[in-house]
Amino acid sequence: MPLPFLTADRAFEAADDIALPFDDRDRWRRPYRPGPWRVGVAAILLLLASYVLFAAVIIALTASASEAGVVFGIALAVIAGALRLLRMGVWVSARGLRQVGFLLTRTVPWERIVTVRTVQQPVRWLGLPRAVQGQALLLVRRDQAADDVPALLTTHNADFLARPGSFDRAADSIEAWAAEYGRG
Structure with a gap:
């Protein structure tokens, strides 16, 4: 079963000279792959969920259905x-x-x-809370304080820790999208 949210579109990696290599640009896409920290934590959570599901089956067979x-x-x-x-x-x-967060999603038009x-x-x-020196991709909106x-x-962050080349490619891709559609 393909999981389209797990892998980024490979066209970003295949076409380095083309900033926006997509035919269907109205579809939401992440211009980078999720990092190993994010995928690792999700895998551990899914492993934990499999044990909990197995426990639910055992509880259903031995105890009440409401507990299961x-x-x-x-x-x-x-x-x-x-x-x-x-x-x-x-x-x-x-x-x-x-920008999709764990509990909140914010969408900003170009x-x-x-x-x-x-x-x-x-x-x-x-x-x-620990801060270290690094790079950040910042978004400046018209209705925002400086x-x-x-x-x-x-x-x-969880996607780019120890992967500076991936951060640079993702930041360049997002900046290219902003340059293309931000002219509006």
């Missing part, structure tokens, strides 16, 4: 969390830029975006 239903619900919540973790990241289309740029600054390491600029991607 609660454990089955917990397994479904863990599976949903793992899938949402894999879906997190920055997605682009001709309509705008979408018309509201002033610039998307890469800067050197302190960034959070794997989303934890000091309130969120980082879309960083070199030390």
Whole structure:
């Protein structure tokens, strides 16, 4: 069963000279692959969910159905969390830029975006409070204060930790989308 949210479109890697190598640009796509940290945590969560599902079957055979239903619900919540973790990241289309978080998704149309740029600054390491020096891809909107600029991607998040070349390719791709559609 193909999981389209797990792999990025290979056209970004195949065509380095073409910034926007897609025919259907209205479809939301992530211009990079999820990193090994994100995939590893999701795999561990799915492994945990398989044990919980097995426990739900055993409970259903030996105890009450309501207890098995609660454990089955917990397994479904863990599976949903793992899938949402894999879906997190920055997605682009001709309509705008979408930042998918674990609980919140923000979509900004290209018309509201002033610039998307890469800067050197302190960034959070794997989303934890510890900050290290790295690069961040910043999104500046028209209706936004100058000091309130969120980082879309960083070199030390779960997708790009210890993969600076992947960060550079992803940042260049997103900047190319912004340059193409931000002119509006």
